[in-house]
Amino acid sequence: MKKIVILISGRGSNMQAVVEACVNQKWPAQIAAVISNKTDASGLEYAVSKGIQTAVVVSKEFSQREAFDAALQQKIDEFSPDIIVLAGFMRILTPAFVNHYAGRMLNIHPSLLPSFVGLATHRQALDAGVKLHGATVHFVTAELDHGPIVAQTAVPVHNDDTENSLAQRVLEQEHIIYPRAVRQFVEGKISIVGNIVKIND
Numbered sequence: 001m002k003k004i005v006i007l008i009s010g011r012g013s014n015m016q017a018v019v020e021a022c023v024n025q026k027w028p029a030q031i032a033a034v035i036s037n038k039t040d041a042s043g044l045e046y047a048v049s050k051g052i053q054t055a056v057v058v059s060k061e062f063s064q065r066e067a068f069d070a071a072l073q074q075k076i077d078e079f080s081p082d083i084i085v086l087a088g089f090m091r092i093l094t095p096a097f098v099n100h101y102a103g104r105m106l107n108i109h110p111s112l113l114p115s116f117v118g119l120a121t122h123r124q125a126l127d128a129g130v131k132l133h134g135a136t137v138h139f140v141t142a143e144l145d146h147g148p149i150v151a152q153t154a155v156p157v158h159n160d161d162t163e164n165s166l167a168q169r170v171l172e173q174e175h176i177i178y179p180r181a182v183r184q185f186v187e188g189k190i191s192i193v194g195n196i197v198k199i200n201d
């Protein structure tokens with residue numbers, strides 16, 4: 001059984017999608033823990049309700065990014081994870097932390113990378129006038145929202161879209177591609193060659 005640790009900062013709908021798929025599709029994996037950097041992350045309640053171990057490492061109690069990442073790493077490694085799944089984990093990560101989990105940490109970003117890195121991606125897409133927007137699952141590297149791409153999904157942008165309506169359309173697709181990518185990882189179907197991800201499905 002592969003061990004999955006999921007990191008969240010908020011509502012955790014992507015975490016929930018991964019948990020449900022893991023259980024319902026009987027992956028060769030278990031959710032070892034859900035860890036948040038905020039005590040009030042509402043996703044923690046869902047994890048507890050499913051009997052999943054939870055932990056909180058409060059980021060605002062640390063003045064140095066390196067110190068927080070070191071504490072978080074220590075907590076994560078207590079669960080000996082094979083894969084770290086960032087699911088709405090709203091932190092910029094230090095290179096030391098990222099390198100420690102090289103090749104085994106995934107993120108989902110709500111844009112078609114390499115377009116629209118950072119925050120407010122739906123606003124960025126509307127302002128740019130793109131006709132297609134979407135989401136990307138990628139391995140995490142030291143450069144923010146870069147790293148080898150595992151999966152992408154595109155949605156149309158409508159004339160009357162707001163940030164909220166666009167975010168909702170993208171999120172529905174996130175809940176499809178993220179569990180699929182994590183499953184491919186735990187089933188050993190993903191390899192990284194240079195900056196390119198190969199999937200043997």
Ligand code: GRF
Binds near residue numbers: 008014110
């Ligand atoms: C998602 O849109 C994800 O792509 C982004 O932050 C949002 C988190 O939503 N990184 P949730 O906490 O998974 O519901």
